[in-house]
Amino acid sequence: MAMRRAGLFVLCLALVAVAVAATRWLPLARDEVHDPAGPGIGLLQEPAEALGWLPPDNAGNQVRWMQALDQGHINPRSQILPSTQVNLRSTDVLLKNSGEMPMVRFPHRQHTAWLDCSNCHDKLFERTAGATKINMFLILQGEKCGLCHGAVAFPLTECTRCHSVPRGSPEALAFGRGLVLGP
Ligand code: HEC
Ligand code: HEC
Ligand code: HEC
Structure with missing residues (x-):
């Protein structure tokens, strides 16, 4: 039965x-x-x-926005005033306090393609890898990563899009003893 x-x-x-x-x-x-x-x-x-007509996703608003941008389907304006300086960064930061889950790889390139440094620094996150207190409780309450993810970026149900680096994997070993991987 x-x-x-x-x-x-x-x-x-x-x-x-x-x-x-x-x-x-x-x-x-x-x-x-x-x-x-x-x-x-x-x-x-x-x-x-x-x-x-945009690359499909099965979460959030059903568009894979990073692909839409990288593949040139959309070409959003990066500034309103010509004098505004556009700041890009392409380091990845490894966030290791993920309990039983794979570690979190935070990518700067993808974020600075849409956002300015000041959207995150230094109120939300420190500019020193490993210095910010982040955990899932805060995120689920809409703080830290959760300020955007689940609101304007892919939702928190997509665990492995953030928790993408299994311990001991080649991706993890590439960071060596450090927390930051350069471009
Ligand atoms: C979407 C949010 C976000 C944006 C936008 C962002 N950062 Fe970060 N940044 C982070 C996070 C998260 C960390 C890791 C913090 C930690 O580990 O405590 C970090 C770490 C850093 C670090 C230390 C690690 C490293 O890469 O050397 C520097 C320096 C930094 N950011 C500079 C910048 C600059 C410059 C910009 C703009 C070009 C920028 N960030 C844009 C979220 C962001
Ligand atoms: C938007 C990115 C993101 C998503 C999506 C996400 N997490 Fe996390 N998670 C993090 C970050 C960042 C940390 C803190 C890592 C650190 O500080 O080193 C974390 C920490 C954790 C931890 C460690 C203990 C704790 O409470 O902080 C667990 C367990 C965890 N996440 C589980 C999950 C599960 C399960 C899901 C899916 C339902 C999920 N996460 C989705 C970013 C994310
Ligand atoms: C200020 C807003 C903001 C914050 C804070 C933020 N993100 Fe994002 N994130 C975005 C946007 C916008 C995108 C691109 C759109 C999308 O993928 O939904 C993105 C994309 C990503 C991607 C890339 C997805 C891909 O397809 O390549 C990852 C991974 C990610 N975020 C993880 C994190 C983690 C981990 C944190 C916290 C440490 C965080 N984000 C904090 C706005 C934010």
């Missing part, structure tokens, strides 16, 4: 997954955010039209 129930449950999950894949983005009139009788419906661009 238990087995049969488990089978049914898996079947239901599969059906839900198919339904989600088929709808991917709900029409604005059915998203329960927009007023279906409001004047904006029919004028606003539908998310499926705006996002449907």
Whole structure:
């Protein structure tokens, strides 16, 4: 009986997954955010039209934004005023306090492609590898990485996108005794 129930449950999950894949983005009139009788419906661009041609993701708003940028599908403006200096950095920082999970590789290149140093330094994070107190509790409360991830960047359900460096793996050994890997 238990087995049969488990089978049914898996079947239901599969059906839900198919339904989600088929709808991917709900029409604005059915998203329960927009007023279906409001004047904006029919004028606003539908998310499926705006996002449907970008590299797909199965989390968050269903777009793999880093690929969209790196593959040149989008080319966002990097500054409003021509005088604004654009700062890039491409070091990766290894955050090791990840308990039983693989360690976290924080990539500067991907972040400075969208953000300025001042978005993170030095209020959110120290400019010294290993100096900032970060943990999953803070992140789940919307602090540190959680200020953006789950809000405007890929969600916290995607554990392995951050926890990507198993201990003892070639990626881990590349850092040697250090916490920072240069470009
Ligand atoms: C999305 C947030 C974010 C942005 C944007 C960002 N950083 Fe960082 N930075 C971090 C985090 C997280 C660490 C690791 C902190 C720790 O380990 O305590 C770090 C570490 C550093 C470090 C020490 C490690 C290293 O790479 O040598 C320096 C220096 C640094 N950042 C400079 C910069 C500069 C310069 C910019 C802009 C070009 C920048 N950061 C943009 C989050 C960010
Ligand atoms: C946006 C990036 C990100 C995502 C997504 C993420 N984590 Fe973390 N996690 C971190 C960082 C950063 C730390 C702290 C590492 C450090 O300070 O050295 C951490 C720490 C941890 C720790 C160590 C103990 C603790 O409570 O801090 C565990 C366990 C953990 N994460 C589990 C998970 C699991 C399970 C998921 C998915 C449900 C997840 N994490 C998703 C970034 C992330
Ligand atoms: C100020 C906002 C902000 C903060 C804080 C932030 N991120 Fe991000 N992160 C982004 C954005 C925006 C992207 C690119 C869009 C996306 O991938 O969803 C990104 C992308 C990433 C990627 C690259 C994904 C890829 O496909 O290459 C990783 C890994 C990541 N973040 C981990 C972290 C970790 C770990 C922390 C905390 C130590 C953190 N981020 C803090 C905004 C932030």
